[in-house]
Amino acid sequence: xxxxxxxxxxxxxxxxxxxxxxxxxxxxxxxxxxxxxxxxxxxxxxxxxxxxxxxxxxxxxxxxxxxxxxxxxxxxxxxxxxxxxxxxxxxxxxxxxxxxxxxxxxxxxxxxxxxxxxxxxxxxxxxxxxxxxxxxxxxxxxxxxxxxxxxxxxxxxxxxxxxxxxxxxxxxxxxxxxxxxxxxxxxxxxxxxxxxxxxxxx
Amino acid sequence: xxxxxxxxxxxxxxxxxxxxxxxxxxxxxxxxxxxxxxxxxxxxxxxxxxxxxxxxxxxxxxxxxxxxxxxxxxxxxxxxxxxxxxxxxxxxxxxxxxxxxxxxxxxxxxxxxxxxxxxxxxxxxxxxxxxxxxxxxxxxxxxxxxxxxxxxxxxxxxxxxxxxxxxxxxxxxxxxxxxxxxxxxxxxxxxxxxxxxxxxxx
Amino acid sequence: xxxxxxxxxxxxxxxxxxxxxxxxxxxxxxxxxxxxxxxxxxxxxxxxxxxxxxxxxxxxxxxxxxxxxxxxxxxxxxxxxxxxxxxxxxxxxxxxxxxxxxxxxxxxxxxxxxxxxxxxxxxxxxxxxxxxxxxxxxxxxxxxxxxxxxxxxxxxxxxxxxxxxxxxxxxxxxxxxxxxxxxxxxxxxxxxxxxxxxxxxx
Amino acid sequence: xxxxxxxxxxxxxxxxxxxxxxxxxxxxxxxxxxxxxxxxxxxxxxxxxxxxxxxxxxxxxxxxxxxxxxxxxxxxxxxxxxxxxxxxxxxxxxxxxxxxxxxxxxxxxxxxxxxxxxxxxxxxxxxxxxxxxxxxxxxxxxxxxxxxxxxxxxxxxxxxxxxxxxxxxxxxxxxxxxxxxxxxxxxxxxxxxxxxxxxxxx
DNA sequence: TATGAATGAGCCTTCATTCAT
DNA sequence: CATGAATGAAGGCTCATTCAT
Numbered sequence: 001x002x003x004x005x006x007x008x009x010x011x012x013x014x015x016x017x018x019x020x021x022x023x024x025x026x027x028x029x030x031x032x033x034x035x036x037x038x039x040x041x042x043x044x045x046x047x048x049x050x051x052x053x054x055x056x057x058x059x060x061x062x063x064x065x066x067x068x069x070x071x072x073x074x075x076x077x078x079x080x081x082x083x084x085x086x087x088x089x090x091x092x093x094x095x096x097x098x099x100x101x102x103x104x105x106x107x108x109x110x111x112x113x114x115x116x117x118x119x120x121x122x123x124x125x126x127x128x129x130x131x132x133x134x135x136x137x138x139x140x141x142x143x144x145x146x147x148x149x150x151x152x153x154x155x156x157x158x159x160x161x162x163x164x165x166x167x168x169x170x171x172x173x174x175x176x177x178x179x180x181x182x183x184x185x186x187x188x189x190x191x192x193x194x195x196x197x198x199x200x201x202x
Numbered sequence: 203x204x205x206x207x208x209x210x211x212x213x214x215x216x217x218x219x220x221x222x223x224x225x226x227x228x229x230x231x232x233x234x235x236x237x238x239x240x241x242x243x244x245x246x247x248x249x250x251x252x253x254x255x256x257x258x259x260x261x262x263x264x265x266x267x268x269x270x271x272x273x274x275x276x277x278x279x280x281x282x283x284x285x286x287x288x289x290x291x292x293x294x295x296x297x298x299x300x301x302x303x304x305x306x307x308x309x310x311x312x313x314x315x316x317x318x319x320x321x322x323x324x325x326x327x328x329x330x331x332x333x334x335x336x337x338x339x340x341x342x343x344x345x346x347x348x349x350x351x352x353x354x355x356x357x358x359x360x361x362x363x364x365x366x367x368x369x370x371x372x373x374x375x376x377x378x379x380x381x382x383x384x385x386x387x388x389x390x391x392x393x394x395x396x397x398x399x400x401x402x403x404x
Numbered sequence: 405x406x407x408x409x410x411x412x413x414x415x416x417x418x419x420x421x422x423x424x425x426x427x428x429x430x431x432x433x434x435x436x437x438x439x440x441x442x443x444x445x446x447x448x449x450x451x452x453x454x455x456x457x458x459x460x461x462x463x464x465x466x467x468x469x470x471x472x473x474x475x476x477x478x479x480x481x482x483x484x485x486x487x488x489x490x491x492x493x494x495x496x497x498x499x500x501x502x503x504x505x506x507x508x509x510x511x512x513x514x515x516x517x518x519x520x521x522x523x524x525x526x527x528x529x530x531x532x533x534x535x536x537x538x539x540x541x542x543x544x545x546x547x548x549x550x551x552x553x554x555x556x557x558x559x560x561x562x563x564x565x566x567x568x569x570x571x572x573x574x575x576x577x578x579x580x581x582x583x584x585x586x587x588x589x590x591x592x593x594x595x596x597x598x599x600x601x602x603x604x605x606x
Numbered sequence: 607x608x609x610x611x612x613x614x615x616x617x618x619x620x621x622x623x624x625x626x627x628x629x630x631x632x633x634x635x636x637x638x639x640x641x642x643x644x645x646x647x648x649x650x651x652x653x654x655x656x657x658x659x660x661x662x663x664x665x666x667x668x669x670x671x672x673x674x675x676x677x678x679x680x681x682x683x684x685x686x687x688x689x690x691x692x693x694x695x696x697x698x699x700x701x702x703x704x705x706x707x708x709x710x711x712x713x714x715x716x717x718x719x720x721x722x723x724x725x726x727x728x729x730x731x732x733x734x735x736x737x738x739x740x741x742x743x744x745x746x747x748x749x750x751x752x753x754x755x756x757x758x759x760x761x762x763x764x765x766x767x768x769x770x771x772x773x774x775x776x777x778x779x780x781x782x783x784x785x786x787x788x789x790x791x792x793x794x795x796x797x798x799x800x801x802x803x804x805x806x807x808x
Numbered sequence: 809t810a811t812g813a814a815t816g817a818g819c820c821t822t823c824a825t826t827c828a829t
Numbered sequence: 830c831a832t833g834a835a836t837g838a839a840g841g842c843t844c845a846t847t848c849a850t
Contacts (some may be wrong), residue, residue: 002656005812014813031321033298035237039841051843052814060841116318118377155404161385161393162402168374169367175320176366183363191363199401200364202357207830241824253827253832254408262824409833420833435725439641443820455822456835464820489734495689518720523637524779540609559808566806569756572778573771579724587767593766603805606761611809645845657848666845721809 001058011059021046021056022070023062028107032066034117071110072133079140087147096141098189104174105185111174166196223248223258224272227265232311236266236319273312274335277305281342291350298343300391306376307387368398388401405462420604425450428475429467434513438468438521475514476537477549479507483544492554501546502593508578509589570600625660628653628676631669636715638668640723677716678739681709685746695754702747704795710780711791717780772802
C-alpha cells in the first residue's frame with residue numbers, strides 16, 4: 001500500500017476508493033468467508049486490477065481488520081454516547097438495542113464477517129483490539145441489565161444468561177435481515193425488547 | 203477413499219477410525235474455519251499420515267458434508283420424534299428446545315462449523331440437502347409457535363420474528379457453552395423457554 | 405517442508421536428495437545471486453517440480469542458511485582441531501591456510517554466495533549465528549598472528565591489518581579458483597603463506 | 607527518462623540531482639544488493655517520488671551501470687595517468703596501490719556493489735564494457751609486477767598469483783574500511799605494499 | 809516539471825490430491 | 830493397508846515501469 005496522497009483532491013479520491021474497497025471486501029468476505037475469498041474475488045468485486053488493489057490495502061488481513069474496525073468502532077462510540085445520558089434501565093436497553101440493530105442493518109456484511117471469524121478472532125493475538133471492543137460492548141450492555149435488576153425494574157435470576165440470549169438474537173439478525181423487508185431495524189429492536197421484557201405467554 | 207472393508211472385524215475398525223477423522227475435522231474446522239483448515243492441520247489432528255487420511259475420506263469437502271450431516275440428521279430425527287407425540291404447544295416447545303440445546307452441547311464443534319459456513323451453504327447447489335434440513339427444522343419449530351398462537355397459548359403478533367429470536371439465542375449457545383460450565387444444556391433450555399414465555403419485567 | 409522420513413531407506417534417499425538440492429542452490433545462488441535466483445531457477449537446477457522442491461526445503465531463505473552452514477560449520481571445526489594441536493605459529497598459520505583454501509576449493513559456490521551476501525548478513529538479526537561463525541574464524545586466525553608476533557616469529561606493527569590482508573587474498577580465491585587449474589589449493593595456500601612471510605622483494 | 611534540459615540553469619540542477627540519485631543507488635545497492643533493492647527503496651533513499659525518480663534514470667539497470675561506470679572510469683583514467691609517467695616498478699606499484707585504495711575509500715559503496723555483482727557481470731553480454739575495464743585495470747597492474755620481475759626488482763615465481771593476492775587484499779578493503787578509521791587509505795596502501803614486498807618474517 | 813495511480817507479469821509459497829511403492 | 834514423494838494449480842503479494850493529469 002502506498003501512503004495516501006497529501007494533495008486534498010487526490011486524497012479525497014483516494015479515501016473514497018479505499019472505502020469502496022473495504023466495502024467490497026466486507027461484501028465478498030460475507031459471501032465466501034475470509035479464507036474462501038481470493039484476491040481475484042476481490043479484484044472482481046472492486047473492478048481494480050490485481051496490482052491496483054494493493055494501492056488501497058496492505059494485504060488481505062488488513063482488509064479484514066478494516067472491516068471489523070468499521071463494525072466495532074462506531075458501535076462502541078454510539079453505545080457510550082447513549083449510556084452517557086441519564087435514562088431508566090428500560091429506556092437505556094431500548095435505545096441501545098435500537099442503535100445496535102440499526103448498526104447491524106447498515107453493516108450486515110461486516111456483522112456476518114464478524115460472526116464467521118469469531119473463532120479465529122479469539123485465537124490470534126493480532127486481534128486483541130477487536131476482542132477488547134466486543135468485550136467492552138458486551139459489558140456495557142450487561143451493565144444495563146445488571147442495573148435494571150438492582151433497581152428492581154428487571155426480574156431475572158441470571159442476568160448473564162439474559163445477556164447471552166439478547167446477544168444471540170440480536171447478532172443473528174445479520175443473517176436474515178433484508179433492507180427492504182417487512183420490518184425496519186428499529187421495529188425489530190422494539191419487538192425484541194418487548195419480547196425480552198414481557199415474553200409471549202398469553 | 204478406498205471402499206470400506208467387508209469383513210466385520212476390519213469394517214468395525216474402519217468405521218471407528220472414520221468417526222475419529224470426522225470428529226477431528228469438526229474440531230479443526232471449528233477452530234480454524236473450513237477454508238482455513240489445511241490437510242496438514244487434519245493429519246496433525248488425527249495422527250494419520252497424509253496418505254492414510256485419504257483412506258477414510260473422499261476429500262476435504264466430503265469431510266465437511268459428514269460433519270454437517272452428523273449435526274443435522276439426528277437433530278431432525280429427534281425433532282420429528284418429539285413432535286410425533288401429543289403435547290401442549292408449551293410442552294412441545296420446551297422438549298424441542300431441550301433436545302436442541304443438548305444436541306448443540308454434544309456437537310458444539312459441528313454447530314460452530316455450521317454457523318461459520320452458513321453463507322457458503324446458501325450459495326452452492328451441492329449443499330441442497332443441508333439447506334433442506336435446516337429449513338425443515340426451522341419450519342417444525344415455527345409450527346409449534348404457530349399452533350401455540352392459534353391455540354391461544356402464545357400471544358405474539360409476529361411468530362416469525364419470535365422464531366428468529368429463538369433461533370438466534372439457541373444457536374448462539376455453541377459459541378460460549380462450556381461442557382463443565384455452571385449450567386447444563388437442559389437448564390439453559392429451560393431458562394430460555396421461560397424467558398421467551400414470561401420475559402424479565404419485574 | 406515435510407518432516408524427514410523415519411524409515412532408514414527412505415530417510416537415506418531423502419537426505420541424499422536434500423543435499424543435492426542444497427548443492428544446486430549453492431551453485432545457482434553463486435551464479436545469479438540469492439535475490440537474483442528464482443524458485444524456477446532452482447527447479448531447473450534440481451530437476452524437481454515447483455511443489456516438489458518444498459519437500460526438501462522450508463523456503464528460499466532456509467536454503468541460503470543451509471548453504472552458509474555447510475560453509476562455516478566444517479571450516480570452524482577444522483580450524484579448532486588444527487589449533488588444538490601444538491605447533492609453531494608459522495606451522496599453525498600454514499596448516500590453517502591450507503585447510504581454509506582446500507575448504508574454499510571444495511565449496512567455491514558456497515564461498516561466492518557468502519561473499520555476495522556479506523552485507524545482508526551483517527544487517528539482519530536472523531543471521532547472527534553465521535556472523536558469529538565468521539567472527540570466530542577471524543579471531544582464531546588473528547590469534548595465530550598475534551601469538552607469532554609475541555613469540556618473535558612475525559614482525560609486523562599491525563597484526564590486525566595483516567589479518568585483513570590475508571582474509572582478502574584467501575577469500576578472493578573463490579572468485580577465480582578452477583578445480584583443474586594450474587595450482588592445487590594446497591599450493592596456493594603455501595604460496596600465499598610464503599608471500600606473507602617473505603614478500604617479493606628481490 | 608526525459609532528455610536532459612538544455613537551458614544551463616536547469617541543466618545544472620538536473621545533473622546535480624542525477625548524481626544524487628546515482629549516489630543513493632550506490633548506497634542502497636551496497637546495503638541490500640542490486641536485486642534486493644526495490645524502486646521503493648530507492649525513492650525512500652532519494653526522497654523523490656516514484657514518477658520523479660524516472661526523470662533521472664532510465665531504469666534500475668541503468669542505475670547499476672552508472673554506479674559501476676563511476677567506479678571504473680576514473681580509476682582506469684588515473685591508473686593510465688600514473689603509468690604514463692616514468693618510475694621504478696616499486697614506485698609505480700606504490701602509486702597505483704595508493705590511487706586504487708583512495709578511490710575505493712571514496713567509492714566504498716560502488717566497490718561493494720561491484721564485488722557483489724561480479725558474477726552477474728561475467729555472465730551477461732550487456733556488461734561487456736565493465737568487464738573490459740576490470741580486465742584492463744588488472745592487466746595494467748599485472749604489467750607492473752611483470753616488469754618488476756623482469757627488471758630484477760621483484761622476486762616471484764608466479765606474478766599472476768601475486769597479482770591475485772594483491773587484488774584480493776585491496777578489493778577486500780571496501781568491506782571493512784571506515785572513513786574515520788585508524789588508518790587513511792594511503793597508509794593502508796603503503797602497508798600493503800610493504801607487506802607484499804617484505805613479508806612479516808622476523 | 810512532477811505526480812502517483814495503475815498495470816500485469818512474476819515472485820515465493822501452500823494447497824488438495826494422487827499414486828508408485 | 831499404509832506411506833510419503835510428487836504434482837501443478839492457485840494462493841497472496843511485490844515488482845519495475847508507464848502515463849494521464
